[in-house]
Amino acid sequence: MKVTVFGSGYVGLVTGVCLAEVGNDVVCVDIDQQKIDNLNNGVIPIYEPGLDALVKDNQKSGRLQFTTDAKQAVEHGVFHFIAVGTPPDEDGSADLQYVLAVAETIATYMSDYKVVIDKSTVPVGTADKVKEKIIQTLKSRKVNHEFDVVSNPEFLKEGAAIDDFMKPDRIVIGADNPRTIELLKALYAPFNRSHERIIAMDIRSAELTKYAANAMLATKISFMNELSNLAELLGADIEKVRNGIGSDSRIGYSFIYPGCGYGGSCFPKDVQALEKTAEQVGYKAELLQAVENVNHRQKLVLLNKINKHYNGDIKGKTFALWGLAFKPKTDDMREAPSRVILESLIESGARVQAFDPEAMEEAERIYGSKAGLKLVGSVDESLENADALVVVTEWKTFWSPDFDSLKTKLKDAVIFDGRNLYQPNILEEKGIAYYAIGRGRSA
Ligand SMILES: NC(=O)c1ccc[n+]([C@@H]2O[C@H](COP(=O)([O-])OP(=O)(O)OC[C@H]3O[C@@H](n4cnc5c(N)ncnc54)[C@H](O)[C@@H]3O)[C@@H](O)[C@H]2O)c1
Numbered sequence: 110m111k112v113t114v115f116g117s118g119y120v121g122l123v124t125g126v127c128l129a130e131v132g133n134d135v136v137c138v139d140i141d142q143q144k145i146d147n148l149n150n151g152v153i154p155i156y157e158p159g160l161d162a163l164v165k166d167n168q169k170s171g172r173l174q175f176t177t178d179a180k181q182a183v184e185h186g187v188f189h190f191i192a193v194g195t196p197p198d199e200d201g202s203a204d205l206q207y208v209l210a211v212a213e214t215i216a217t218y219m220s221d222y223k224v225v226i227d228k229s230t231v232p233v234g235t236a237d238k239v240k241e242k243i244i245q246t247l248k249s250r251k252v253n254h255e256f257d258v259v260s261n262p263e264f265l266k267e268g269a270a271i272d273d274f275m276k277p278d279r280i281v282i283g284a285d286n287p288r289t290i291e292l293l294k295a296l297y298a299p300f301n302r303s304h305e306r307i308i309a310m311d312i313r314s315a316e317l318t319k320y321a322a323n324a325m326l327a328t329k330i331s332f333m334n335e336l337s338n339l340a341e342l343l344g345a346d347i348e349k350v351r352n353g354i355g356s357d358s359r360i361g362y363s364f365i366y367p368g369c370g371y372g373g374s375c376f377p378k379d380v381q382a383l384e385k386t387a388e389q390v391g392y393k394a395e396l397l398q399a400v401e402n403v404n405h406r407q408k409l410v411l412l413n414k415i416n417k418h419y420n421g422d423i424k425g426k427t428f429a430l431w432g433l434a435f436k437p438k439t440d441d442m443r444e445a446p447s448r449v450i451l452e453s454l455i456e457s458g459a460r461v462q463a464f465d466p467e468a469m470e471e472a473e474r475i476y477g478s479k480a481g482l483k484l485v486g487s488v489d490e491s492l493e494n495a496d497a498l499v500v501v502t503e504w505k506t507f508w509s510p511d512f513d514s515l516k517t518k519l520k521d522a523v524i525f526d527g528r529n530l531y532q533p534n535i536l537e538e539k540g541i542a543y544y545a546i547g548r549g550r551s552a
Contacts, residue, residue: 110133110134110187110188110295110296111133111134111185111186111187111188112125112128112129112133112134112135112136112186112187112188112190112296113135113136113137113138113182113183113185113186113188113189113190114128114135114136114137114138114189114190114192115138115139115182115189115190115191115192115193115211115214115215116139116190116191116192116193116194116207116211116229117137117138117139117141117144117145117148117154117175118139118154118155118192118193118194119155119157119265119267119270119374119441120192120228120229120263120265121137121139121190121192121193121228122137122148122153122154122155122160122164123157123160123265123270123271123274124190124192124228124263124274125137125173125190126160126163126164126167126173126271127163127271127274127275127300128296129167129170129172129173130163130166130167130172130275131299131300132172132299133172133296134172134185135167135172135173135174136174136175136176136181136182136185136186137173137174137175137176138175138176138177138178138179138182139175139177140177141177142177145175145176145177148164148175149175151165151168155439155440155441156439156440156467156468157267157268157270157271157438157439158268158269158271158438159271159272160270160271163271179214179217179218180218183214183215183217183218183219183223184218184220186223187222187223187224188223188224188226188292188296189215189223189224189225189226190226190228190261191208191211191212191225191226191227191228191229191239192228192229192263193207193208193210193211193229194207194229195207195208195229195230195231195378195382196378197378197381197382200385201381201382201384201385202232202381202382202385202386202389203230203231203232203378203382203385205231205232205235205238207229208227208229208231208235208239209238209239209242212225212238212239212242212243212246213242213243213246215243215256216242216243216244216245216246216247216250217246217250219247219254219256220252220254221254222254222255222256223254223256223257224256224257224259224289224292224293225239225243225256225257225258225259226258226259226260226261226293227239227258227259227260227261227262227316228261228262228263230262230263230319230320230323230375230379230382231260231316232316232320232382232383232385232386233313233316233317233320233386234313234316235260235316236258236259236260236283236312236313236316237312239258240258243256243258257284257285257286257288257289257292258312259282259283259284259289259293259312260281260282260283260284260312260315260316261280261281261282261283261293261315262281262315262316262318262319263319264277264278264279264281264319264322265277267373267374267436267438267439267441268436268437268438268439269438274300275300276300277300277306278306279306279307279308280297280300280301280306280307280308281308281310281315281318281319282294282307282308282309282310282315283309283310283311283312283313283314283315283316283318284309284311284312285311285312290309293307294307319379320379320382320383320386323375323376323379323380324379324380324383324397324400326364326376327371327376327379327380327400327404328396328400329363329364329365330364330365330366330368330371330376330404331371331399331400331401331403331404331407332365332403333347333351333364333365333366333367334367334368334370334403334404334407334410334546335403336350336367336547337367337546337547338410338547339547340547340548340549341547341548341549344549345547345549346547346548346549347367347529347546347547347548348367348529348547348548351365351366351367366528366529367529367546367547368407368446368503368527368528368529368546369407369408369410369411369446369450369501369527369528369546370404370405370407370408370410370446370449371404371435371446372408372435372436372442372443372444372445372446372448373435373436373441373443373444373445374441374443374444376404376444377401377404377444378444380397380400380401380404381401383397384397384398384401407446408446408449408450409449409453410527410546411446411450411499411501411525411527411544412449412450412453412454414525414544415428415454415497415499415525415544416457418497418523418525418542418544423454423457423458423459424457424458424459425458425459425460426459426460426496426497427459427460427461427462427494427495427496428454428459428460428461428462428495428496428497428498428499429462429463429464429491429492429495429497429498429499429519430447430450430451430454430461430462430463430464430491430498430499430501431463431464431465431488431491431498431499431500431501431502431504431507432447432465432500432501432502432503432504432507432528433445433447433448433451433463433464433465433468433469433471433472433501433502434447434465434467434468434471434502434504435447435502436502436503437502437503437504437505438467439467439468440465440467440468440470440471441468441471442468442471442472442475445501445502446501446527447463447465447501447502448475450499450501450527451463451482454481454499455479455480455481455482459481460481460482460483461481461482461483462483462485462490462491462492462493462495463482463483463484463485463491464484464485464486464487464488464490464491465502465504466504466506469484469486472484488506488507488510492515492518492519493518494520495518495519495520496519496520496521496523497519497520497521497523497524497525498515498519498523498524498525499524499525499527500524500525500526500527500528500530501527501528502528503528503530507530508530512535512536512539512541513539515541516539516540516541519541521542522540522541522542523541523542523543523544524536524541524542524543524544525544526543526544526545526546527546528546529545529546529547529548531543531545533545533548533549
């Protein structure tokens, strides 16, 4: 099938390459010339396990092309995926300018029937706006072509994106006529073999489903973070509590890890955007506000522990910081807790020596040569002349450090752990001061 994907970021690139891998003829179009040039020269803009090889294989086979030529891209596809960003507007609602710009582009060049598929995370009612934009643009061209607009939100996780796309838990299709559902079913057939994964519904419900999923996951995290702070005050260990409640199949173990807050390109903006959507229809989404507030506060928890340990005086101290990406297996630093932590440490007069297995280039792009920040190439380098260690992202490589060597390297033999990676009793035995999240009074 002929597929065009607008946007070659996380979602567009993964969608394009996976659809090409199963035999479709895919053109990915982006407005970022540098990104497209890089992709055409074999440089993949993001780190995502398995993506690099898959892109190159499919480029070689001729099934996957990258371009900035929107006209050629529109002429190519019957299916047109919109997979561009929907960043927060000034007031927190989703900024739809990129989505609507794509709708206009499609309508500007289309000359026959198209299926326009909203894959970006967009507020309820966006498909209507996309439809209206296409109608108006076709009108101004004085032409009349048939088209359908479908909502097909994406649920992939960064770090496991290829797998998630190839073997999705569900494929949500929101459409207002059976013809489009059948077309999408045919396109997704290769990903729907072992059992029925397609959940068809009306467009508005599909749009809301994506926000509901992210808001639920963010709620689980904030709930656990709230309890971790309480556990600390009560002298309980949140890790024991986590096991205690996770074993209940109604609750489950996933997304109940306490930590130093959630980040990334989705949860923060999607919770906020859903809150705004609620506001626009006159509803106060109190739970969502609380989820967001708890998360903001949680990003400061490690800083509070650091300040308490040093009696508020961290000027001149050097902190080794492990983990910049908002979670492991990605180089994405959007809304990452690491950013709040390192910026605040530096603002207070401390120095930070930061290392991440995959996000160093991204950190360089964001911070360049920021005073007080040294971006280093290894765990060892981060520890050189450091006073203390701060662990922010739970990359596997940080899980079992040589604590004896750490103790000799750190001037103050203290670890602030935002992901509860270590055993408090082992560190106590080693004579290392250890601050974690929600692990009793000493935490
Ligand atoms: N990143 C994720 O894990 C994830 C998961 C599910 C859903 N989503 C949603 O998918 C959407 C895209 O997210 P992303 O992380 O892939 O974004 P991204 O920022 O990585 O990529 C967006 C791309 O769109 C391009 N673009 C902007 N305007 C364009 C236009 N008019 N024509 C063609 N390309 C254009 C940009 O240059 C950029 O390369 C968002 O709505 C996001 O919320 C993201």
